[in-house]
Amino acid sequence: MSEYIEHDKNNVTVGLVEKKSYTFAEPPNEMIMESGSRLGPVTIAYETCGQLNDDKSNAILICHALSGDSHVAGYYSEDDPKPGWWDIMVGPGKGIDTDKYFIVCSNILGSCIGSTGPCTYNPKTVEPYGLDFPVVTVGDMVKAQKALLDHFGIKKILSVIGGSIGGMQVLEWCVSYPEMVVSAIPLATTTRHSALAIAFNEVARQAIMADPNWNNGDYYSGAEPDLGLAVARMIGHITYLSDESMRIKFGRQLQDKSDISYNFDADFQVESYLRYQGAKFVQRFDANSFLYITKAADYYDLEKRHGNGSAVEAFSKTRAKFLVVSFTSDWLYPTYQSRTMVQAMKKNGLDVSFCEIEAEWGHDAFLLPSERLTALVKGFLERVYNENRN
Amino acid sequence: MKTEIKQMRFELQIIASWIEPGSKVLDLGCGEGELLYFLKKNKQVDGTGIERVESKVARCIEKGVPVLQGDINEEIQDYPDDTFDYVILSQTLQQVYEPAMLIQSQLRIGKKGIVSFPNFSCWNVRLQLLATGYAPITKQLPYEWYDTPNIRVITLKDFRKFSKEVGFKIIKEVAINTQNHDRSGGVIKFLPTLFATYGIFLIGKYGS
Numbered sequence: 001m002s003e004y005i006e007h008d009k010n011n012v013t014v015g016l017v018e019k020k021s022y023t024f025a026e027p028p029n030e031m032i033m034e035s036g037s038r039l040g041p042v043t044i045a046y047e048t049c050g051q052l053n054d055d056k057s058n059a060i061l062i063c064h065a066l067s068g069d070s071h072v073a074g075y076y077s078e079d080d081p082k083p084g085w086w087d088i089m090v091g092p093g094k095g096i097d098t099d100k101y102f103i104v105c106s107n108i109l110g111s112c113i114g115s116t117g118p119c120t121y122n123p124k125t126v127e128p129y130g131l132d133f134p135v136v137t138v139g140d141m142v143k144a145q146k147a148l149l150d151h152f153g154i155k156k157i158l159s160v161i162g163g164s165i166g167g168m169q170v171l172e173w174c175v176s177y178p179e180m181v182v183s184a185i186p187l188a189t190t191t192r193h194s195a196l197a198i199a200f201n202e203v204a205r206q207a208i209m210a211d212p213n214w215n216n217g218d219y220y221s222g223a224e225p226d227l228g229l230a231v232a233r234m235i236g237h238i239t240y241l242s243d244e245s246m247r248i249k250f251g252r253q254l255q256d257k258s259d260i261s262y263n264f265d266a267d268f269q270v271e272s273y274l275r276y277q278g279a280k281f282v283q284r285f286d287a288n289s290f291l292y293i294t295k296a297a298d299y300y301d302l303e304k305r306h307g308n309g310s311a312v313e314a315f316s317k318t319r320a321k322f323l324v325v326s327f328t329s330d331w332l333y334p335t336y337q338s339r340t341m342v343q344a345m346k347k348n349g350l351d352v353s354f355c356e357i358e359a360e361w362g363h364d365a366f367l368l369p370s371e372r373l374t375a376l377v378k379g380f381l382e383r384v385y386n387e388n389r390n
Numbered sequence: 391m392k393t394e395i396k397q398m399r400f401e402l403q404i405i406a407s408w409i410e411p412g413s414k415v416l417d418l419g420c421g422e423g424e425l426l427y428f429l430k431k432n433k434q435v436d437g438t439g440i441e442r443v444e445s446k447v448a449r450c451i452e453k454g455v456p457v458l459q460g461d462i463n464e465e466i467q468d469y470p471d472d473t474f475d476y477v478i479l480s481q482t483l484q485q486v487y488e489p490a491m492l493i494q495s496q497l498r499i500g501k502k503g504i505v506s507f508p509n510f511s512c513w514n515v516r517l518q519l520l521a522t523g524y525a526p527i528t529k530q531l532p533y534e535w536y537d538t539p540n541i542r543v544i545t546l547k548d549f550r551k552f553s554k555e556v557g558f559k560i561i562k563e564v565a566i567n568t569q570n571h572d573r574s575g576g577v578i579k580f581l582p583t584l585f586a587t588y589g590i591f592l593i594g595k596y597g598s
Binding site: 321323339342343346347349351352353354355356357358372375376378379380382383386 | 438444447448450451452453454456457458459460465468469470473
């Protein structure tokens with residue numbers, strides 16, 4: 001996702017932010033994972049923007065997707081080259097207005113950007129966990145976020161917002177802690193992965209596991225499976241785009257040459273783009289985290305976990321007001337999947353709004369500047385904020 | 391409230407006056423949500439709309455009106471029986487493929503329905519056809535035959551006949567004549583089939 005991050009056109013920013021962390025579940029009171037295993041201590045990296053009001057009624061939780069982190073908006077330092085990953089949406093007067101709301105974004109459990117994951121040290125062995133790290137589920141990620149909000153003393157969240165795997169966390173919040181969630185904005189997401197989504201994730205995982213450097217996840221003391229992770233990221237990128245966006249962005253244009261080379265260099269711009277994205281990704285992401293998080297996304301099944309296979313039953317537990325948004329060219333989480341969840345919400349008489357935004361940029365559209373999306377989020381939040389105060 | 395109500399189409403002003411405060415309302419083809427917004431602000435109505443066009447859906451959400459983007463014929467299916475106190479179909483019936491089915495669904499999910507449509511038996515429509523021989527074009531139905539979304543022409547009498555054939559009850563009906571881009575108007579009591587530009591009907595199920 002990071003290739004889109006740019007400075008705000010109008011220089012509107014929340015300013016300097018700080019990466020903080022919270023540690024809990026110290027042994028012997030470890031966190032019990034959905035799989036039954038125990039994990040502790042657990043550290044969650046997080047960022048906050050805006051001010052929590054006196055009655056703690058203006059908190060918004062933002063859930064990031066696969067490769068995101070807690071750095072949602074603003075800058076870490078004056079000369080920071082890039083703001084947080086959703087700076088276009090989060091800031092003063094923006095879609096998620098930091099003048100009005102208190103925003104929390106935390107790095108998901110199992111990730112590698114400050115929160116406990118396979119690359120952090122296992123206190124028992126004093127080595128990185130590697131594959132000894134327990135399998136993480138979306139439910140576990142949400143449980144860890146809940147611990148963080150409990151730490152802040154926040155009893156009600158005005159809105160939980162997120163796209164893609166972040167959207168799954170949003171849905172999980174609504175069914176797991178219905179009394180806490182006033183409203184929710186699941187973007188470009190699904191209640192469960194299609195075979196297509198699982199298939200792409202599996203190919204990506206195979207790319208990592210086929211890299212000899214992967215070494216069954218035990219690579220932290222030597223060469224890392226960079227090639228495998230880069231290929232995994234390349235596959236991911238294809239699924240985030242669309243036929244249309246790739247045609248517009250690359251077509252069949254060649255990279256720095258006038259004719260094809262008749263060898264296996266990156267002749268086409270699209271090849272060069274994917275190689276670049278892959279190479280850049282390995283500098284900031286851990287291959288094992290990629291395996292764990294994609295598996296969590298594939299395992300996620302809201303219907304099965306909360307509704308005996310029925311989405312209607314699963315959503316019967318929720319109380320939140322929903323704004324569901326999908327994008328026309330998203331083939332990873334197509335609109336029909338959003339419509340299915342909207343249907344289940346309607347059958348439960350829930351307050352739900354749904355909009356399918358016309359966008360050519362595929363799944364990634366939710367991270368790109370969109371006046372439409374910004375206006376939707378802003379209007380919806382204003383409504384739920386006012387209704388919650390009455 | 392008075393000035394706000396005047397900003398709405400006259401026909402919507404009448405519909406708004408029929409809605410009980412605090413009721414639950416679904417507006418099929420809600421456009422930019424002006425009726426629902428008014429009802430929410432002035433009558434504490436719990437309202438939702440269904441609208442097909444993305445830009446109109448966005449306008450609704452921006453102003454705080456819950457709305458679903460979709461086709462009314464499909465979206466109406468998912469609601470449990472009697473979910474709403476009123477289900478409104480304002481100036482859309484003339485564009486619907488299966489009006490009987492839609493009205494039955496309307497009365498399945500709503501305790502009452504409100505239906506409004508341009509009256510095709512208004513004198514100017516009759517006169518145009520008689521005098522010019524061309525398909526009538528009016529302020530209410532401003533399209534050529536080849537680019538009109540209005541695939542049906544309905545008169546007040548047609549709708550009454552239709553209610554008997556489909557089997558629903560007309561609880562109340564008002565015929566109106568509108569001016570000033572439909573923002574103002576009056577109720578027509580004398581020969582409504584000839585002088586009304588629109589008909590508005592409050593409908594319900596038999597036996598309730």
